[in-house]
Amino acid sequence: MIASRVHNEGLVKSFLQKMGPVISEDGFDLDRADIDTHGTCWLMVHEHGHELAIFKLMPVNSLTLEIHINVLPVFRKERREIVRCAYRWILEFTGYQKLVAWVPSMHKHIKRFAVEMGMSVEGNNTASYLKDGVIWDQWLLGIDRERMGLCLA
Secondary structure (H helix, E strand, C coil), X not given: CEEEEECCHHHHHXXXXXXXXXXXXXXXXXXXXXXXXXXCEEEEEEECCEEEEEEEEEECCCCEEEEEEEECHHHHHHHXXXXXXXXXXXXXXXXXXXXXXXXXXXXXXXXXXXXXXXXXXXXXXXXXXXXXXXXXXXXXEEEEHHHHHHHHC
């Protein structure tokens, strides 16, 4: 399993279309979305010629990256190794000290998985996400470099 940065907007959109509407907030239109492949890092995880997942890594400041994880449903059994692959890439190719993620509270399974992967719940952003006409809270989760490294051991 390898991770590599993607600079092709069409490839990113094509992958996100495979994820379907479950990943997007109400009102999001992928066809009209501006996919910035230079200021934002799109990290693709591949294995044996298959695209398994794409990670959106956006700088928050000089120390912190915000991460969004998209693993194709057919490869979710491999999600732990996919995330470890991304952690290895982040540790090797960036100097960022921290990853954060916002998880809508409707996705308790995603929160559980993030905690399994070493992240900690660090906060709650109330009434901040709209899905299917319902306003949801979002959990803030985070992990530092040391804990990412421990997940690889």
